[in-house]
Amino acid sequence: MEKLNCVIIDDEPLARDVVESFAKSVPFLNISATFEDPVEALLYIRNNSVDIVFSDIEMPKLNGLEFVRALGNVVVTIFITAYRDFALDGFETGATDYLVKPVRFDRFLKAVNKAKDYLELKKSLSIQQVNNDRIFIKSEGKLIKILLNEILYIEAQGDYLKIVIPSATYTTQTTLKSMEEMLSLPNFFRIQRSFILNLEAVRSVNGNMVELVNGKSISIALNKKEEFFNLLGIN
Template sequence: MISCITIDDEPLALKQLGSYIDKIPYLTLLKSFSSAVKALEFLQENEVDLMFVDINMPDLSGMEFVKSLTNPSKVIFTTAYREYAVEGFQVDAADYLVKPISFAAFSKAIEKTKQRYFSQNEQLVNIKHDDKFLFIKSEYKIVRIDLNNIKYIEGMRDYIRIHQVHEKPIMALLNMGKIMEHLPSGSFMRIHRSFIVNLDKIQTVERNRITFDKDVYIPISDQYKDDFQKFLDDNFLK
Protein backbone atom coordinates (compact mmCIF):
# COMPACT_ATOMS: atom_id res chain seq x y z
CA MET A 1 0.00 0.00 0.00
CA ILE A 2 1.07 3.58 -0.67
CA SER A 3 0.07 5.86 2.20
CA CYS A 4 -1.04 9.39 1.33
CA ILE A 5 -2.02 12.72 2.78
CA THR A 6 -3.79 15.57 0.98
CA ILE A 7 -3.19 19.27 1.65
CA ASP A 8 -5.48 21.93 0.19
CA ASP A 9 -7.28 24.95 1.61
CA GLU A 10 -10.33 24.21 -0.57
CA PRO A 11 -12.73 21.68 1.06
CA LEU A 12 -14.15 20.58 -2.29
CA ALA A 13 -10.66 19.88 -3.62
CA LEU A 14 -9.88 17.72 -0.58
CA LYS A 15 -13.16 15.86 -1.03
CA GLN A 16 -12.42 15.19 -4.70
CA LEU A 17 -8.90 13.94 -4.02
CA GLY A 18 -10.22 11.70 -1.26
CA SER A 19 -12.79 10.15 -3.59
CA TYR A 20 -10.14 9.56 -6.25
CA ILE A 21 -7.78 7.94 -3.75
CA ASP A 22 -10.59 5.61 -2.61
CA LYS A 23 -10.87 4.31 -6.17
CA ILE A 24 -7.20 3.25 -6.37
CA PRO A 25 -6.79 -0.06 -4.48
CA TYR A 26 -3.13 0.41 -3.59
CA LEU A 27 -3.58 3.92 -2.12
CA THR A 28 -4.64 4.60 1.45
CA LEU A 29 -5.49 8.10 2.69
CA LEU A 30 -4.12 8.71 6.18
CA LYS A 31 -5.39 12.25 6.66
CA SER A 32 -6.45 15.46 4.89
CA PHE A 33 -5.31 18.93 5.87
CA SER A 34 -6.67 22.39 5.11
CA SER A 35 -3.30 24.01 5.85
CA ALA A 36 0.33 23.07 5.35
CA VAL A 37 1.12 24.11 8.93
CA LYS A 38 -1.15 21.37 10.32
CA ALA A 39 0.41 18.87 7.92
CA LEU A 40 3.87 19.75 9.23
CA GLU A 41 2.75 18.87 12.76
CA PHE A 42 1.42 15.51 11.53
CA LEU A 43 4.65 14.66 9.69
CA GLN A 44 6.71 15.21 12.84
CA GLU A 45 5.11 12.08 14.30
CA ASN A 46 4.07 10.08 11.23
CA GLU A 47 5.58 8.69 8.03
CA VAL A 48 3.84 8.95 4.69
CA ASP A 49 4.75 7.75 1.19
CA LEU A 50 3.01 10.32 -1.00
CA MET A 51 1.64 13.83 -0.55
CA PHE A 52 -0.87 15.69 -2.71
CA VAL A 53 -0.07 19.34 -2.12
CA ASP A 54 -1.85 22.45 -3.36
CA ILE A 55 0.65 25.21 -4.12
CA ASN A 56 -1.34 28.40 -3.62
CA MET A 57 -2.32 28.34 0.08
CA PRO A 58 -2.37 31.03 2.79
CA ASP A 59 0.14 31.16 5.68
CA LEU A 60 2.48 28.60 4.10
CA SER A 61 2.40 27.82 0.39
CA GLY A 62 2.71 24.26 -0.85
CA MET A 63 6.08 25.03 -2.39
CA GLU A 64 7.41 26.54 0.84
CA PHE A 65 6.02 23.57 2.74
CA VAL A 66 7.89 21.03 0.60
CA LYS A 67 11.12 23.04 0.69
CA SER A 68 10.94 23.16 4.49
CA LEU A 69 11.01 19.36 4.81
CA THR A 70 14.38 17.75 5.52
CA ASN A 71 13.52 14.44 3.91
CA PRO A 72 10.23 14.94 2.07
CA SER A 73 7.96 12.18 0.86
CA LYS A 74 7.14 12.00 -2.83
CA VAL A 75 4.96 14.93 -3.87
CA ILE A 76 2.29 15.44 -6.50
CA PHE A 77 1.44 19.12 -6.70
CA THR A 78 -2.14 20.17 -7.39
CA THR A 79 -2.86 23.73 -8.47
CA ALA A 80 -4.92 25.91 -10.77
CA TYR A 81 -1.82 27.74 -11.99
CA ARG A 82 0.33 26.20 -14.70
CA GLU A 83 3.17 28.66 -14.14
CA TYR A 84 4.25 26.78 -11.02
CA ALA A 85 5.07 23.64 -12.97
CA VAL A 86 8.78 24.39 -13.53
CA GLU A 87 9.34 25.28 -9.88
CA GLY A 88 7.49 22.13 -8.89
CA PHE A 89 9.84 19.88 -10.78
CA GLN A 90 12.82 21.77 -9.39
CA VAL A 91 11.94 20.33 -5.97
CA ASP A 92 11.78 16.84 -7.51
CA ALA A 93 8.00 16.57 -7.60
CA ALA A 94 6.72 13.21 -8.79
CA ASP A 95 4.06 14.93 -10.89
CA TYR A 96 2.01 18.09 -11.32
CA LEU A 97 -1.78 18.15 -11.75
CA VAL A 98 -3.66 21.23 -12.94
CA LYS A 99 -7.15 21.87 -11.57
CA PRO A 100 -9.83 20.94 -12.38
CA ILE A 101 -8.36 17.45 -12.06
CA SER A 102 -10.08 14.60 -13.89
CA PHE A 103 -9.91 11.05 -12.57
CA ALA A 104 -8.17 10.01 -15.80
CA ALA A 105 -5.37 12.52 -15.23
CA PHE A 106 -5.17 11.56 -11.55
CA SER A 107 -4.94 7.82 -12.20
CA LYS A 108 -2.34 8.33 -14.93
CA ALA A 109 -0.16 10.37 -12.56
CA ILE A 110 -0.55 7.78 -9.81
CA GLU A 111 0.36 4.87 -12.07
CA LYS A 112 3.44 6.70 -13.33
CA THR A 113 4.47 7.59 -9.77
CA LYS A 114 3.94 4.03 -8.57
CA GLN A 115 6.04 2.53 -11.36
CA ARG A 116 8.84 5.04 -10.86
CA TYR A 117 9.08 5.13 -7.08
CA PHE A 118 7.08 2.36 -5.42
CA SER A 119 7.28 -0.75 -7.61
CA GLN A 120 9.67 -2.55 -5.27
CA ASN A 121 8.44 -1.13 -1.96
CA GLU A 122 6.24 -4.05 -1.02
CA GLN A 123 6.96 -7.62 -1.88
CA LEU A 124 6.93 -11.14 -0.57
CA VAL A 125 9.67 -11.21 2.06
CA ASN A 126 10.04 -14.85 3.02
CA ILE A 127 8.31 -18.20 2.69
CA LYS A 128 8.81 -20.75 5.43
CA HIS A 129 9.63 -24.22 4.16
CA ASP A 130 7.15 -25.99 6.43
CA ASP A 131 4.18 -24.65 4.42
CA LYS A 132 2.36 -23.56 7.58
CA PHE A 133 2.78 -19.81 7.33
CA LEU A 134 4.36 -17.04 5.31
CA PHE A 135 5.50 -13.50 5.86
CA ILE A 136 4.07 -10.69 3.74
CA LYS A 137 5.17 -7.08 3.69
CA SER A 138 2.06 -4.92 3.90
CA GLU A 139 2.18 -1.14 4.40
CA TYR A 140 5.02 -0.56 6.91
CA LYS A 141 4.84 -3.97 8.58
CA ILE A 142 5.92 -7.52 7.93
CA VAL A 143 2.89 -9.63 8.74
CA ARG A 144 2.80 -13.35 9.51
CA ILE A 145 -0.13 -15.14 7.91
CA ASP A 146 -1.03 -18.69 8.90
CA LEU A 147 -1.98 -20.56 5.75
CA ASN A 148 -4.76 -22.35 7.61
CA ASN A 149 -6.25 -18.93 8.40
CA ILE A 150 -6.62 -17.93 4.73
CA LYS A 151 -10.09 -18.29 3.24
CA TYR A 152 -9.40 -16.98 -0.24
CA ILE A 153 -7.12 -14.59 -2.10
CA GLU A 154 -8.44 -11.91 -4.43
CA GLY A 155 -6.31 -10.54 -7.25
CA MET A 156 -6.39 -6.86 -8.27
CA ARG A 157 -3.91 -6.12 -11.05
CA ASP A 158 -0.48 -5.98 -9.34
CA TYR A 159 -1.96 -6.40 -5.86
CA ILE A 160 -3.61 -9.17 -3.92
CA ARG A 161 -6.04 -9.03 -1.01
CA ILE A 162 -5.75 -11.97 1.40
CA HIS A 163 -9.05 -12.69 3.14
CA GLN A 164 -8.66 -14.41 6.49
CA VAL A 165 -10.80 -16.09 9.13
CA HIS A 166 -11.74 -13.58 11.86
CA GLU A 167 -9.12 -11.09 10.62
CA LYS A 168 -9.25 -8.10 8.33
CA PRO A 169 -7.92 -8.58 4.78
CA ILE A 170 -4.22 -7.99 4.06
CA MET A 171 -3.10 -6.10 0.95
CA ALA A 172 0.28 -6.83 -0.66
CA LEU A 173 2.12 -5.94 -3.86
CA LEU A 174 2.09 -9.40 -5.47
CA ASN A 175 0.43 -10.96 -8.47
CA MET A 176 -1.66 -14.12 -8.38
CA GLY A 177 0.91 -16.28 -10.13
CA LYS A 178 3.65 -15.35 -7.67
CA ILE A 179 1.64 -16.08 -4.54
CA MET A 180 0.34 -19.33 -6.03
CA GLU A 181 3.94 -20.55 -6.39
CA HIS A 182 4.30 -20.48 -2.61
CA LEU A 183 1.00 -22.07 -1.59
CA PRO A 184 0.68 -25.85 -1.05
CA SER A 185 -1.19 -27.26 -4.05
CA GLY A 186 -3.04 -29.78 -1.91
CA SER A 187 -4.78 -27.01 0.03
CA PHE A 188 -5.05 -24.09 -2.39
CA MET A 189 -6.43 -23.92 -5.91
CA ARG A 190 -6.90 -21.14 -8.41
CA ILE A 191 -10.48 -21.27 -9.63
CA HIS A 192 -10.69 -17.91 -11.41
CA ARG A 193 -8.22 -15.38 -12.81
CA SER A 194 -9.02 -13.22 -9.77
CA PHE A 195 -9.45 -15.84 -7.04
CA ILE A 196 -7.47 -18.52 -5.22
CA VAL A 197 -9.38 -20.51 -2.60
CA ASN A 198 -8.38 -22.51 0.44
CA LEU A 199 -10.00 -25.86 -0.33
CA ASP A 200 -10.34 -26.65 3.37
CA LYS A 201 -12.55 -23.58 3.92
CA ILE A 202 -15.16 -24.24 1.23
CA GLN A 203 -18.66 -24.55 2.66
CA THR A 204 -20.94 -24.95 -0.35
CA VAL A 205 -20.58 -25.34 -4.12
CA GLU A 206 -23.50 -24.58 -6.41
CA ARG A 207 -24.11 -23.10 -9.85
CA ASN A 208 -20.40 -22.85 -10.63
CA ARG A 209 -19.61 -20.80 -7.59
CA ILE A 210 -18.14 -21.40 -4.13
CA THR A 211 -19.76 -20.05 -0.98
CA PHE A 212 -17.84 -18.70 1.99
CA ASP A 213 -19.60 -17.55 5.17
CA LYS A 214 -23.04 -17.75 3.54
CA ASP A 215 -22.76 -14.39 1.76
CA VAL A 216 -19.45 -14.49 -0.16
CA TYR A 217 -19.66 -16.11 -3.60
CA ILE A 218 -16.56 -16.91 -5.65
CA PRO A 219 -17.12 -17.79 -9.33
CA ILE A 220 -15.48 -20.84 -10.91
CA SER A 221 -14.36 -19.89 -14.39
CA ASP A 222 -14.34 -22.28 -17.36
CA GLN A 223 -10.53 -22.10 -17.50
CA TYR A 224 -10.20 -23.77 -14.07
CA LYS A 225 -13.45 -25.74 -13.99
CA ASP A 226 -11.96 -29.14 -14.90
CA ASP A 227 -9.30 -29.03 -12.17
CA PHE A 228 -11.86 -28.05 -9.56
CA GLN A 229 -14.27 -30.76 -10.71
CA LYS A 230 -11.48 -33.32 -10.31
CA PHE A 231 -10.95 -32.13 -6.74
CA LEU A 232 -14.68 -32.60 -6.07
CA ASP A 233 -14.73 -36.05 -7.66
CA ASP A 234 -11.69 -37.19 -5.65
CA ASN A 235 -13.30 -36.07 -2.40
CA PHE A 236 -16.94 -36.88 -3.07
CA LEU A 237 -18.48 -39.44 -0.69
CA LYS A 238 -20.08 -42.12 -2.81
Protein backbone atom coordinates (compact mmCIF):
# COMPACT_ATOMS: atom_id res chain seq x y z
CA MET A 1 0.00 0.00 0.00
CA GLU A 2 1.34 3.44 -0.96
CA LYS A 3 1.73 5.55 2.15
CA LEU A 4 0.33 9.06 2.55
CA ASN A 5 2.87 11.68 3.64
CA CYS A 6 1.74 13.66 6.67
CA VAL A 7 2.85 16.83 8.44
CA ILE A 8 1.90 17.72 12.03
CA ILE A 9 1.76 21.37 13.16
CA ASP A 10 1.10 22.28 16.79
CA ASP A 11 2.85 24.65 19.18
CA GLU A 12 2.25 22.18 22.05
CA PRO A 13 4.87 19.38 22.12
CA LEU A 14 2.54 16.94 23.92
CA ALA A 15 -0.19 17.43 21.31
CA ARG A 16 2.31 16.79 18.50
CA ASP A 17 3.51 13.63 20.22
CA VAL A 18 -0.04 12.26 20.60
CA VAL A 19 -0.89 12.75 16.93
CA GLU A 20 2.48 11.35 15.84
CA SER A 21 2.01 8.21 17.96
CA PHE A 22 -1.48 7.70 16.53
CA ALA A 23 -0.21 8.16 12.97
CA LYS A 24 2.55 5.59 13.49
CA SER A 25 -0.17 3.06 14.34
CA VAL A 26 -1.88 3.51 10.95
CA PRO A 27 -0.21 1.45 8.17
CA PHE A 28 -0.98 3.87 5.33
CA LEU A 29 0.41 7.00 7.06
CA ASN A 30 3.99 8.27 6.96
CA ILE A 31 5.06 11.20 9.15
CA SER A 32 7.26 13.39 6.92
CA ALA A 33 7.83 16.18 9.45
CA THR A 34 6.49 17.85 12.59
CA PHE A 35 6.54 21.58 13.30
CA GLU A 36 5.98 23.98 16.15
CA ASP A 37 6.11 26.99 13.81
CA PRO A 38 3.39 27.13 11.11
CA VAL A 39 5.49 29.47 8.94
CA GLU A 40 8.27 26.85 8.76
CA ALA A 41 5.64 24.22 7.95
CA LEU A 42 4.26 26.36 5.14
CA LEU A 43 7.69 26.58 3.50
CA TYR A 44 8.23 22.84 3.90
CA ILE A 45 4.88 21.89 2.34
CA ARG A 46 5.46 24.17 -0.62
CA ASN A 47 8.71 22.37 -1.38
CA ASN A 48 7.87 18.76 -0.54
CA SER A 49 5.26 16.14 -1.40
CA VAL A 50 2.65 16.19 1.36
CA ASP A 51 -0.78 14.55 1.31
CA ILE A 52 -2.28 15.30 4.75
CA VAL A 53 -1.68 18.11 7.25
CA PHE A 54 -2.73 17.83 10.89
CA SER A 55 -2.85 21.40 12.14
CA ASP A 56 -3.77 23.07 15.39
CA ILE A 57 -5.99 26.15 14.95
CA GLU A 58 -4.82 28.37 17.81
CA MET A 59 -1.12 29.04 17.13
CA PRO A 60 1.18 32.09 17.31
CA LYS A 61 2.28 33.95 14.14
CA LEU A 62 -0.25 32.18 11.91
CA ASN A 63 -3.38 30.40 13.12
CA GLY A 64 -4.60 27.23 11.44
CA LEU A 65 -7.31 28.96 9.40
CA GLU A 66 -4.86 31.55 8.09
CA PHE A 67 -2.36 28.77 7.41
CA VAL A 68 -4.76 26.84 5.16
CA ARG A 69 -5.76 30.00 3.27
CA ALA A 70 -2.08 30.79 2.70
CA LEU A 71 -1.45 27.22 1.54
CA GLY A 72 -4.26 27.41 -1.01
CA ASN A 73 -5.95 24.01 -0.58
CA VAL A 74 -3.09 22.00 -2.08
CA VAL A 75 -3.25 19.29 0.62
CA VAL A 76 -5.90 17.60 2.75
CA THR A 77 -6.19 19.34 6.12
CA ILE A 78 -7.43 17.88 9.40
CA PHE A 79 -7.73 20.52 12.10
CA ILE A 80 -6.99 19.83 15.75
CA THR A 81 -8.55 22.22 18.26
CA ALA A 82 -9.43 22.53 21.92
CA TYR A 83 -12.52 24.52 20.90
CA ARG A 84 -15.40 22.75 19.18
CA ASP A 85 -16.80 26.14 18.09
CA PHE A 86 -13.93 26.47 15.59
CA ALA A 87 -15.19 23.48 13.60
CA LEU A 88 -17.49 25.46 11.29
CA ASP A 89 -14.75 27.97 10.47
CA GLY A 90 -12.46 25.04 9.71
CA PHE A 91 -14.89 23.50 7.25
CA GLU A 92 -15.37 26.87 5.52
CA THR A 93 -11.65 26.85 4.65
CA GLY A 94 -12.07 23.45 2.99
CA ALA A 95 -10.75 21.27 5.83
CA THR A 96 -11.65 17.59 5.49
CA ASP A 97 -12.29 17.03 9.20
CA TYR A 98 -11.49 18.32 12.68
CA LEU A 99 -10.44 16.65 15.93
CA VAL A 100 -11.17 18.02 19.39
CA LYS A 101 -8.46 17.79 22.06
CA PRO A 102 -7.82 15.50 23.84
CA VAL A 103 -7.80 13.51 20.59
CA ARG A 104 -9.11 9.93 20.79
CA PHE A 105 -7.59 7.25 18.58
CA ASP A 106 -10.97 6.03 17.24
CA ARG A 107 -11.87 9.57 16.16
CA PHE A 108 -8.38 10.04 14.66
CA LEU A 109 -8.79 6.83 12.66
CA LYS A 110 -12.16 7.98 11.32
CA ALA A 111 -10.66 11.29 10.18
CA VAL A 112 -7.67 9.74 8.39
CA ASN A 113 -9.85 7.16 6.64
CA LYS A 114 -12.05 10.02 5.44
CA ALA A 115 -8.94 11.81 4.12
CA LYS A 116 -7.72 8.62 2.44
CA ASP A 117 -11.10 8.12 0.73
CA TYR A 118 -11.02 11.72 -0.52
CA LEU A 119 -7.52 11.35 -1.96
CA GLU A 120 -8.46 8.10 -3.70
CA LEU A 121 -11.53 9.80 -5.18
CA LYS A 122 -9.39 12.68 -6.39
CA LYS A 123 -7.02 10.26 -8.14
CA SER A 124 -9.94 8.81 -10.12
CA LEU A 125 -9.62 11.92 -12.33
CA SER A 126 -13.27 12.65 -13.01
CA ILE A 127 -12.01 16.11 -13.94
CA GLN A 128 -8.91 16.74 -16.04
CA GLN A 129 -7.47 20.21 -16.43
CA VAL A 130 -6.14 20.90 -19.91
CA ASN A 131 -4.90 24.44 -19.33
CA ASN A 132 -5.88 27.54 -17.38
CA ASP A 133 -9.11 28.22 -19.26
CA ARG A 134 -10.74 24.82 -19.79
CA ILE A 135 -11.33 21.40 -18.25
CA PHE A 136 -12.67 18.04 -19.37
CA ILE A 137 -15.11 16.24 -17.10
CA LYS A 138 -16.37 12.65 -17.14
CA SER A 139 -20.15 12.82 -17.35
CA GLU A 140 -22.71 10.42 -18.82
CA GLY A 141 -19.96 8.08 -20.02
CA LYS A 142 -18.04 10.64 -22.08
CA LEU A 143 -15.48 13.42 -21.74
CA ILE A 144 -17.01 16.88 -22.02
CA LYS A 145 -15.03 20.09 -22.55
CA ILE A 146 -16.06 23.05 -20.40
CA LEU A 147 -14.62 26.55 -20.73
CA LEU A 148 -14.10 27.91 -17.22
CA ASN A 149 -15.46 31.38 -18.04
CA GLU A 150 -18.75 29.76 -19.12
CA ILE A 151 -19.39 28.22 -15.70
CA LEU A 152 -22.17 30.01 -13.81
CA TYR A 153 -21.88 28.03 -10.60
CA ILE A 154 -20.82 24.67 -9.16
CA GLU A 155 -22.83 22.88 -6.50
CA ALA A 156 -21.67 20.04 -4.25
CA GLN A 157 -24.11 17.13 -3.96
CA GLY A 158 -22.49 14.46 -1.79
CA ASP A 159 -19.64 12.87 -3.75
CA TYR A 160 -20.85 14.55 -6.95
CA LEU A 161 -20.68 18.04 -8.42
CA LYS A 162 -23.28 19.79 -10.50
CA ILE A 163 -21.59 22.15 -12.97
CA VAL A 164 -23.94 24.66 -14.57
CA ILE A 165 -23.19 26.60 -17.77
CA PRO A 166 -25.74 28.69 -19.74
CA SER A 167 -26.57 25.90 -22.17
CA ALA A 168 -26.37 22.78 -19.99
CA THR A 169 -25.94 21.17 -16.56
CA TYR A 170 -23.43 18.37 -16.00
CA THR A 171 -22.90 16.00 -13.06
CA THR A 172 -19.55 14.38 -12.33
CA GLN A 173 -18.12 12.37 -9.44
CA THR A 174 -15.61 14.47 -7.56
CA THR A 175 -15.45 16.90 -4.66
CA LEU A 176 -15.90 20.66 -4.45
CA LYS A 177 -12.44 21.01 -2.91
CA SER A 178 -10.87 19.15 -5.85
CA MET A 179 -12.68 21.44 -8.27
CA GLU A 180 -11.69 24.53 -6.30
CA GLU A 181 -8.02 23.64 -6.74
CA MET A 182 -8.45 23.75 -10.53
CA LEU A 183 -10.20 27.11 -10.73
CA SER A 184 -7.29 29.39 -11.52
CA LEU A 185 -9.43 32.28 -12.74
CA PRO A 186 -9.77 35.04 -10.10
CA ASN A 187 -13.51 35.53 -10.62
CA PHE A 188 -14.53 32.26 -8.91
CA PHE A 189 -15.58 32.49 -5.27
CA ARG A 190 -16.72 29.87 -2.77
CA ILE A 191 -19.75 31.68 -1.41
CA GLN A 192 -20.69 28.95 1.06
CA ARG A 193 -19.82 25.37 1.89
CA SER A 194 -21.72 23.84 -1.06
CA PHE A 195 -21.38 26.47 -3.81
CA ILE A 196 -18.70 28.11 -5.93
CA LEU A 197 -19.95 30.82 -8.26
CA ASN A 198 -18.60 32.90 -11.10
CA LEU A 199 -18.64 36.55 -10.01
CA GLU A 200 -19.34 37.53 -13.62
CA ALA A 201 -22.63 35.60 -13.40
CA VAL A 202 -24.02 37.73 -10.53
CA ARG A 203 -27.12 39.71 -11.53
CA SER A 204 -28.18 41.15 -8.17
CA VAL A 205 -27.66 40.96 -4.40
CA ASN A 206 -30.54 41.25 -1.95
CA GLY A 207 -29.53 40.95 1.69
CA ASN A 208 -27.92 37.52 2.06
CA MET A 209 -29.15 36.23 -1.29
CA VAL A 210 -27.35 36.40 -4.62
CA GLU A 211 -29.27 36.06 -7.89
CA LEU A 212 -27.37 34.82 -10.94
CA VAL A 213 -28.04 35.64 -14.58
CA ASN A 214 -29.88 32.33 -15.05
CA GLY A 215 -32.29 33.11 -12.19
CA LYS A 216 -30.59 30.83 -9.62
CA SER A 217 -30.53 32.26 -6.06
CA ILE A 218 -27.79 31.29 -3.60
CA SER A 219 -27.37 32.37 0.02
CA ILE A 220 -24.11 33.93 1.23
CA ALA A 221 -22.39 32.43 4.28
CA LEU A 222 -22.15 35.15 6.93
CA ASN A 223 -18.38 34.85 7.25
CA LYS A 224 -18.02 35.18 3.45
CA LYS A 225 -20.20 38.26 2.98
CA GLU A 226 -17.58 40.97 3.52
CA GLU A 227 -15.05 39.31 1.20
CA PHE A 228 -17.76 38.71 -1.42
CA PHE A 229 -18.85 42.36 -1.37
CA ASN A 230 -15.24 43.51 -1.63
CA LEU A 231 -14.70 41.33 -4.71
CA LEU A 232 -17.80 42.85 -6.30
CA GLY A 233 -16.64 46.36 -5.39
CA ILE A 234 -19.63 46.97 -3.12
CA ASN A 235 -19.05 49.16 -0.06
